[in-house]
Amino acid sequence: MSSALWFPTLGLLAWLCCLSLEPVQGEKILVLPVDGSHWLSMKILVKELSRRGHDVLVVVPECSLLMKSSDSYKTEIYKVPYTKDDLDKSINALKDGAFLKPPSITDLFVNVERLVNFTSMQVKGCESLLNNHPLMTRLREEGFDLMLTDPFLPCGSVLAHMFSIPTVHFLRGLPCELERRANQCPAPPSYVPVAFTGNTDTMTFPQRVKNMVVSFMGSYMCKVIYSHFDDLVSRYLGDNMTYKDLLGLADFWLLTQDFVVEWPKPLLPNMAFIGSINCKNASPLPxxxxxxxxxxxxxxxxxxxxxxxxxxxxxxxxxxxxxxxxxxxxxxxxxxxxxxxxxxxxxxxxxxxxxxxxxxxxxxxxxxxxxxxxxxxxxxxxxxxxxxxxxxxxxxxxxxxxxxxxxxxxxxxxxxxxxxxxxxxxxxxxxxxxxxxxxxxxxxxxxDRPVEPLDLAVFWTEFVIKHKGAKHLRIAAHELNWIQYHSLDVIGFLVIILLTVLFVTFKCCLFCTRKCFRKGTVKKKKE
Amino acid sequence: MSSALWFPTLGLLAWLCCLSLEPVQGEKILVLPVDGSHWLSMKILVKELSRRGHDVLVVVPECSLLMKSSDSYKTEIYKVPYTKDDLDKSINALKDGAFLKPPSITDLFVNVERLVNFTSMQVKGCESLLNNHPLMTRLREEGFDLMLTDPFLPCGSVLAHMFSIPTVHFLRGLPCELERRANQCPAPPSYVPVAFTGNTDTMTFPQRVKNMVVSFMGSYMCKVIYSHFDDLVSRYLGDNMTYKDLLGLADFWLLTQDFVVEWPKPLLPNMAFIGSINCKNASPLPxxxxxxxxxxxxxxxxxxxxxxxxxxxxxxxxxxxxxxxxxxxxxxxxxxxxxxxxxxxxxxxxxxxxxxxxxxxxxxxxxxxxxxxxxxxxxxxxxxxxxxxxxxxxxxxxxxxxxxxxxxxxxxxxxxxxxxxxxxxxxxxxxxxxxxxxxxxxxxxxxDRPVEPLDLAVFWTEFVIKHKGAKHLRIAAHELNWIQYHSLDVIGFLVIILLTVLFVTFKCCLFCTRKCFRKGTVKKKKE
CATH class of the missing domain: 3.40.50.2000 (Glycogen Phosphorylase B;)
Structure with a gap:
């Protein structure tokens, strides 16, 4: 940043006191990660933020698969109402059968059921954190500047909303593409293939039909998969808020995606691709x-x-x-x-x-x-x-x-x-x-990219801290309901106007024709 | 780029001979700029590309307002069938009246007419370049690696297509948002304000109606404004190609936009914002x-x-x-x-x-x-x-x-x-x-941005040269017609299926009811 060159005097620097463009340091970052491979990639960013002088606190459940304490960041352990065995069983159920049985159409429902079971356990864990009043009070009083969380589980987003701190999401994607739906990123089903359809971006007519149907079913699937999350969110945050509504409030989305893996699709300004953040220079082998x-x-x-x-x-x-x-x-x-x-x-x-x-x-x-x-x-x-x-x-x-x-x-x-x-x-x-x-x-x-994924992730995380969010990157679609978003009310209004104009024109023509016809008839009769 | 670390051996480096990730140098870049303020900003990129060792040739009409030869790049002057006076007159007509007369609704048509007059003169200039066979042959034989052009005028894109070289567009935007339409970037009129409507991203119902109507009218305006370009394109490239079709073939779009000026809106992967590329560190005043x-x-x-x-x-x-x-x-x-x-x-x-x-x-x-x-x-x-x-x-x-x-x-x-x-x-x-x-x-x-605009512009220009395009960033929507893009055929098909199912179900129910009713009647009669 060569910002100093733009604002060379003390007078102007005074304006910038709270908007320094220098790298922020020592800001307090609260991290609520998700276990397993999710954590392995987020850990890279957490360590880097810590290395850059931020005060990072990672909140970890007492039973976990891969999350551990580290010298690189502080951890806060919270009690959960399940054991390591319960966790292992739930995880094993998720991968059960993949080795021995061919997939069938019913797998979809079995998988959704298992996912719901797995997440309902996590919801219980989340609740035990939210109900841990001494810990919650301590966390609130810490005055964090940012929540970094993986929205695969809901606790981070709920906490950020309760503490009124900006949120950065770090994820690959969510089941039924909830991240896209929540952030209202357009994805026309005519060329953006829906996950698990086996489609690419170039589709035949039957493939486009399949894509459309699966995309449509996705809305229903979302409701089933996230029902426990929705309950939790509306219980703790009120206002009949759903998990999708809550995710839609996020300030920035760091997505471990890249266009060599994804097919080209529209993006929104508050999304950055940091695919391969996990790739690193090779170390010598044992x-x-x-x-x-x-x-x-x-x-x-x-x-x-x-x-x-x-x-x-x-x-x-x-x-x-x-x-x-x-x-x-x-x-x-x-x-x-x-x-x-x-x-x-x-x-x-x-x-x-x-x-x-x-x-x-x-x-x-x-x-x-x-x-x-x-x-x-x-x-x-x-x-x-x-x-x-x-x-x-x-x-x-x-x-x-x-x-x-x-x-x-x-x-x-x-x-x-x-x-x-x-x-x-x-x-x-x-x-x-x-x-x-x-x-x-x-x-x-x-x-071949202008910024390395880790640097990009750090940049946007610090951006959200410095500017207390990223409102200028958030589309106004979040304020619209479904009918308004698709302009159905406007289209309806214009159709009514058009029909009225046509009707009035038609009536006028009819009136004129009748008048002429009547005149003609009267003339004839007179004759 | 730390690419060398990933591919440490000669064997693998051999694979990379034509895909070097080191900064490209000495590549041949053909530039067809647009005069006036358009050129002042593009010149910054042209000079930087030249400074980085590229062989840059700027093709300039003999009559121009601000484009001159320079030590930083080579120029090729071509004859045009208009004089500097004609050019000045045409430009003056564009700004005519702004000082003295309040704007009125008819200004829209007057402005469109003046724009069409101005561009038709440019089209003549372009034709004289395309018909200048010795120059065209020389340019073709040069074997350029890239066309850098401002699509406000058509000659650069036409030439790139004729020479089969990748194209990078450099612009702020085009009248009637042709750049967005050509690149098929979604812009829902419910929250993306159309230029000149006076709307922001948060609109009342009447404002959304206005936005929708103006957006719809834009398609027609495009046809009027670019009619001369369409003629030129189909004459030189055949296949009934329109200017919009031609622009849709571009590899990358460098847009002098930024979200502090623009309202947040969807983007496509082959677009980069380089707003304020013209800002520079202050030099001492005289x-x-x-x-x-x-x-x-x-x-x-x-x-x-x-x-x-x-x-x-x-x-x-x-x-x-x-x-x-x-x-x-x-x-x-x-x-x-x-x-x-x-x-x-x-x-x-x-x-x-x-x-x-x-x-x-x-x-x-x-x-x-x-x-x-x-x-x-x-x-x-x-x-x-x-x-x-x-x-x-x-x-x-x-x-x-x-x-x-x-x-x-x-x-x-x-x-x-x-x-x-x-x-x-x-x-x-x-x-x-x-x-x-x-x-x-x-x-x-x-x-506060991860990469300075000029560096980003240079990066993507060199990316397109190195990888001979950027196909992985181009959405597949370009292969679809209007009906397919909006999935109208799919929706129609699904509606027919639904109606058929409903009809068959209704008929079955009717058949059953009748049978039961008939049985009842027969029974009653028998009784």
Missing amino acids: EDLEEFVDDSGDDGFVIFTLGSMVSDMPAEKAKEFFDAFGQIPQRVVWRYTGVPPVDVPKNVKLMKWLPQNDLLAHPKAKAFMTHGGIYGVYEGICNAVPMLMFPLFGDQGDNVHRMVSRGVAEKLNMYDVTAEKVVTALNKIIHDKSYKEKIVKMSAIHL | EDLEEFVDDSGDDGFVIFTLGSMVSDMPAEKAKEFFDAFGQIPQRVVWRYTGVPPVDVPKNVKLMKWLPQNDLLAHPKAKAFMTHGGIYGVYEGICNAVPMLMFPLFGDQGDNVHRMVSRGVAEKLNMYDVTAEKVVTALNKIIHDKSYKEKIVKMSAIHL
Whole structure:
């Protein structure tokens, strides 16, 4: 910022006392994150904000999967009415069956039910925070300048509204695209494919019909999925406020999206894309792993991991993979915590945890076998490694569809995977040069950006703090109801005017014609 | 760019040979600018691209208002079938009457007619370039990598299409919002005010009706205004292509807009806002001018200029201003080339040209009297100086409306301006602190941005060169017709399905009822 050059005198600087354009420091930021992979990416921003001198407090439930205390930021632990076991069971139910059973149409309802069960547990956790009066009083008195939260769960937004502090949302997206609906971002269904339809941005007529129907059903799905959130919000904030209304009040949306993954679509001024915020420069590999991949020769190696939540699989599935890996010349680094068979092929290295990004950045990485979690997908793109994808649950199916339709990945179903299918697919993405060429192009486009995602996320977070919101970026559509937004009242009014004009004209013509006709008749009669 | 870290080996670097993420240099850029203030802002980008090592060729008509040769870039002059006098006459007609006559409803048609006359002259100029076969052959053989053009005139886009090179558009906006229509950017008339309606983003019902009607009329206006362009395009490019179709093929749109001036509205991925690209750090003032403004004491001084095109005004108007300035304690720096009266007030300094930005950056600048040209408006915002505005023609009325409705400016009509009105308005914006406070806030928000406008413009220009376009940012709506875009065919289909289902259900019910009824009747009869 060269702002100082614009306002060289003390007189003008006095005006700017509360609007300094210098980087803000020491502001108080309250963070309410969401567990699992959601937290892993938000943590990057939290640490950076802390490093830049902000006073960051992360509020964490006592039972959590991946959220821990850290030297980089302060944490405040709150009690929840469920145990770690309950949490694990709920999470396991979400991914249940993905390995063994083909998907069916009823899965949609089962998945929604499981999601509702999972979120209703989180709502209870949220309530126990909101009812923890000593903690709430302490937090309120801290006088935070900003709430940074992931709206996948409602507590952060509710708290921000109660404390009257600006909110920045950090997320990939929400079920039934609630983030788009809440922020009122237009998405014409004629060219913006709805998630899980399997559509791209270029659709045939039947595909457009499907897109429209699913988009329409989405409104109903939203009501079902977020019913617990709606109850919570209206109970604590009153005014029959829904969760969608509450999210619509957010000041800024940091979205881990990018147009190499998303199809081009309209944006709003209060949205910024920070896809691949999780990509980082490669660190050196541990010595034994470095040796293992370095010695893979011209054939190179394959990375196989199903993400932070799934490190095991049924033995019969694992057998198919071991069989497949025994047939390929590449070495394989596999994150697998299950019981290995006695005859693990020599080219396979099993690990309880693996440095995914560092392995992908290795020049001998030939393919990335992944479940299609969005952060893994971005690491694959940043490092330009073609993918063999096994979607399990959540948004993974949709992420995989995007990569496959762009020609940088192949997809296999986990429920009917065989050694033969794995070998064929791996050979295809490794030996058919088009996969590599396409992902190298995609990677180059993705990495070519005016601001790095982390810097952009920090910029907008600090912007909202400095200017106490970002009102000038918020569309006025939020003040309109559905009929007004779509101008249906205006169209109705104009149609009435038009019809009235037509009617009056018609009546006038009729009157004139009759008069002329009558004159004619009278004349004739006289004659 | 830290791309090298991602691809550390020669093998991978080979893939990247044609996709280098390093700044491109020495690429050949063809520039077809538009004269007047359009050129003054585009020149900043042209000079920067040249400074960064690109081979820039600016194609300029032999008769021009402000475009000249320069050491910073190469120029190619082409013959046109009009003289400098014709050009001046045409420009003068555009601003004719603004000083003396109140605006009326018929002005719209008169202005459209003048605009059409002005552009038809430019079309002739363009044709003489396109028919200049030796020059065209030479340009084609140069093998340019990019066309940078202002689509206010059609020649750049036509040439880019003929030479099959990617295009970057640089503009503020086009009459009847053709740029938005061509790029298919959504703008719901319920909250996106149409230019010249006098609406803001928050509208009453009558205002929304007006917005809708004007938006609808815009489609017709576009056809009238661009009829000469449409003829030219279809004649040279065939396929019944319209100018709107041609503009829709652009790779990227650099718009000199910003959300402190524009009301929040949807954007598309291939648009970037580079408003205030013309603002620059203040340079020292010439010695006599520095002394004049430094000695203005606590009252400070006022800057008065009507832009690059208007430096004179009718004597009776000028008298009102001289009278007004004689009554205020502030000093006045006025760009005025007319004949001054004998008794010019001592606090007034008349200049043939003035360093507007450097004066606005002076701490004693109290008010900026301006016609409301967009580049002057940005200089006012960058330097946080409240404005007294006298819109004359073109988009100035709309710019003024924006500033006035944000409380950082007052407006006076030039046709009925009096000394008294000027004194009252100046006193208001200087002594009512709210004007200064609001523009300081506006300025702080405007200057707080992740990338400076010039850097952003350079980034996207080089992006399009490097990646030979920006297809991943182009919405698929361009492949749809009007019915498909609005999903009218899908809605029609779904309505037919619904009606059929309802009809069949109704018929079934009727059939059953009849059967039951008949049975009942037969039974009764039998009884």
